Amino acid sequence: MVVCCDLEVDVNGEETFLLDKETICSFSGRLSRLFGKSASAKRNKVIFHDFPGGAGNFELISRFCYNNGEIDINPSNISLLYSAARFMEMNDSVSGNCNLLEKTAKAVEEIEYWTWSDLLVALKHGQDLQQVAASSGVLERCLDSLVGRLVTNNEASPCASTSSPDSPRFRLSGDTKSVENSKHGFSRAAWWFEDLSVLSPNMIEMLIKSVVSKKFDHAIIGRFLVYYQKSKFHIASSDEKHKVLEIVIDMLYTLDSNSISCRSLFGILRVVLNLNISKSSRSKLESMIGSQLDEATLDNLLIPSPHGTSYLYDVNLVLKFLKAFLHGDRQLSPMRTKKVGSLMDLYIAEVAPDPCLKSSKFLALITTLPDSARDSCDELYHAIDIYLEVHAGLCEEEKMKICCALNYKKLSTEAYIRISRNAKFASESTAQALTSRQLKLKNFQQGANYNETKGKAKRDEAGEQKLDISAENEKLREHLQGMQCRVMELEQVCKKMQSQMAKFVKSKAAAGHTTPRLMPRFCS
Structure with a gap:
C-alpha cells in the first residue's frame, strides 16, 4: 500500500511531520476547513506555534488518525489527548464513531475507579496543560477524587503496593505495619506528603484551596506546605524557587494563625531573605511571624541587615514584627504581651552597642510596645545606658527623648x-x-x-486597752x-x-x- 505524504506539519518549531492529508483531515475539523475540498496533489504545509503538548502529543494524535480512531486512553495521556483534540477540533469524523473528545469524556467519568497512583499520574501530566485541561474537567475531577480520599482517610496510608503507577486498585489500611512511609519518619497523617511534592506550584495552589474548602486539618496542611517548599528547593531553578515560595506563603496565609510553628516561619524567612519575592508575599510572611512573636527567641530576631546598609541587624524588620503583633487578629493577653516585652528587652540590649543604629530606630524599639508589657524597666535602663555610652555624640534633644521614654516608676x-x-x-x-x-x-x-x-x-471602740504597734507595722x-x-x-x-x-x-x-x-x- 502506497502512503501519500502530501501534508507537512511544523509543530511549535520542534519537529516537522510528513502526513497523508486526507487521513488527517478526516478526523480534524480544523484542517478539513483549512483545505476544504481541494484535491490538489501539491504538498501543503501547516505551521502550528502553540500546539498543546508539543511534537510528542501531535505524534500521539497522528497515531490515533492512522489507527482509524483507536487509541488507549489512560491517566498519563488523557489530558494531552483532550487538549490536542480540542485544538484540532476532533469532535466529529467521517466514520462517525471516532469522536476523540467524547472518548476522553467517557474516560473522565471513570476517574472514581482509578487508583491513587493513577490520579497522581494524571495530575502530573496534566499540570503543564493546566489551562486547557482544567476546562475539560479532567484536572478538577482528579483533584476532587484525590482530595476526597485525603479528607476521608487523613489518618490512613496507602498500602505499599499502591506506590506503583501499575497498581490495580487503591487500598487504605489502618494497620501501622503497612505504612510504607514510616521509614521516612512521617506520621500516619503525613503519608501523602512525598507523593504530592512532585506537583507544580500552580497545581499545589489548586490542591490546597480544595482541601481548605473541605475543612481539612490546617495543621497538617501547614506541615505539608513547609515540606513541599524544602523538597522543591533541591531541584528548582531560581525562578521556580520564587514561584514556590510565593505560593507556599500565600497558601499558609489562608490557614489558621496557629497552624504553623513560629520556628518554621523563621525557617522560610531565612530563605526569603536571599530571594527577591513579591512585596505582597513578604508582607504576609512578616504578618504571620508577628502574630506569633511571643513564641520567638532572641536568635530568631538577630537577622543581619540587608546588603548595602551600615547597621548590624535588621531593626526595621523587627519593628514590622512588633506592629503585626500589636495589630494582629490574635487576642493579646497580658501574658503574651509581657513575653514579647521580655524578648524585646533582650533584643534592645543586643543592638544597643551598634554605633550605626540611629536614635530614631532605637527610640522606636523602646516605645512601640505598651507600658503594660514590662513589670520592671531595669533591663531597659541597662540597654539605654549602653546605647548612650556608645553614642556619646548625641545632641541633648535626642538624649532627652530616649531618657524620657523610660518609665522611672518601674525602676x-x-x-x-x-x-x-x-x-x-x-x-x-x-x-x-x-x-x-x-x-x-x-x-x-x-x-x-x-x-x-x-x-x-477598731480596738478603741471595742474597749480594749491601747495596743503597741504590731511587729509587722514596726518592720x-x-x-x-x-x-x-x-x-x-x-x-x-x-x-x-x-x-x-x-x-x-x-x-x-x-x-x-x-x-x-x-x-x-x-x-x-
Missing part, C-alpha cells in the same frame, strides 16, 4: 541609685526619677498610716525610715550632679570636643 531602688550617679543621663531625667520615687514613698507611707489608724480605732516603719534616708541622699546627689553637669557643659563648650569613650562589648 528598682538599685536602679534609682545607679541612674542618679550616671552622668550620661540628662539631669532633668534624674530629677524626674527622684520625684517619682518620692511620690511613690509618700503614697506608700500614707497608706501604711491609714491602715495603722484604722486598726487603732514597715523601719523600712520607710530607711527609704526616706535614701531619698535624702539621692536629693543631695542630684544637687551635686546638677552642679557638675553645669560645669561639664561649660568645659565642653570651651574644649569643643570630648574624649572618646570605649565601646562596650556586645551582649551575649
Whole structure:
C-alpha cells in the first residue's frame, strides 16, 4: 500500500511531520476547513506555534488518525489527548464513531475507579496543560477524587503496593505495619506528603484551596506546605524557587494563625531573605511571624541587615514584627504581651552597642510596645545606658527623648541609685526619677498610716486597752525610715550632679570636643 505524504506539519518549531492529508483531515475539523475540498496533489504545509503538548502529543494524535480512531486512553495521556483534540477540533469524523473528545469524556467519568497512583499520574501530566485541561474537567475531577480520599482517610496510608503507577486498585489500611512511609519518619497523617511534592506550584495552589474548602486539618496542611517548599528547593531553578515560595506563603496565609510553628516561619524567612519575592508575599510572611512573636527567641530576631546598609541587624524588620503583633487578629493577653516585652528587652540590649543604629530606630524599639508589657524597666535602663555610652555624640534633644521614654516608676531602688550617679543621663531625667520615687514613698507611707489608724480605732471602740504597734507595722516603719534616708541622699546627689553637669557643659563648650569613650562589648 502506497502512503501519500502530501501534508507537512511544523509543530511549535520542534519537529516537522510528513502526513497523508486526507487521513488527517478526516478526523480534524480544523484542517478539513483549512483545505476544504481541494484535491490538489501539491504538498501543503501547516505551521502550528502553540500546539498543546508539543511534537510528542501531535505524534500521539497522528497515531490515533492512522489507527482509524483507536487509541488507549489512560491517566498519563488523557489530558494531552483532550487538549490536542480540542485544538484540532476532533469532535466529529467521517466514520462517525471516532469522536476523540467524547472518548476522553467517557474516560473522565471513570476517574472514581482509578487508583491513587493513577490520579497522581494524571495530575502530573496534566499540570503543564493546566489551562486547557482544567476546562475539560479532567484536572478538577482528579483533584476532587484525590482530595476526597485525603479528607476521608487523613489518618490512613496507602498500602505499599499502591506506590506503583501499575497498581490495580487503591487500598487504605489502618494497620501501622503497612505504612510504607514510616521509614521516612512521617506520621500516619503525613503519608501523602512525598507523593504530592512532585506537583507544580500552580497545581499545589489548586490542591490546597480544595482541601481548605473541605475543612481539612490546617495543621497538617501547614506541615505539608513547609515540606513541599524544602523538597522543591533541591531541584528548582531560581525562578521556580520564587514561584514556590510565593505560593507556599500565600497558601499558609489562608490557614489558621496557629497552624504553623513560629520556628518554621523563621525557617522560610531565612530563605526569603536571599530571594527577591513579591512585596505582597513578604508582607504576609512578616504578618504571620508577628502574630506569633511571643513564641520567638532572641536568635530568631538577630537577622543581619540587608546588603548595602551600615547597621548590624535588621531593626526595621523587627519593628514590622512588633506592629503585626500589636495589630494582629490574635487576642493579646497580658501574658503574651509581657513575653514579647521580655524578648524585646533582650533584643534592645543586643543592638544597643551598634554605633550605626540611629536614635530614631532605637527610640522606636523602646516605645512601640505598651507600658503594660514590662513589670520592671531595669533591663531597659541597662540597654539605654549602653546605647548612650556608645553614642556619646548625641545632641541633648535626642538624649532627652530616649531618657524620657523610660518609665522611672518601674525602676528598682538599685536602679534609682545607679541612674542618679550616671552622668550620661540628662539631669532633668534624674530629677524626674527622684520625684517619682518620692511620690511613690509618700503614697506608700500614707497608706501604711491609714491602715495603722484604722486598726487603732477598731480596738478603741471595742474597749480594749491601747495596743503597741504590731511587729509587722514596726518592720514597715523601719523600712520607710530607711527609704526616706535614701531619698535624702539621692536629693543631695542630684544637687551635686546638677552642679557638675553645669560645669561639664561649660568645659565642653570651651574644649569643643570630648574624649572618646570605649565601646562596650556586645551582649551575649
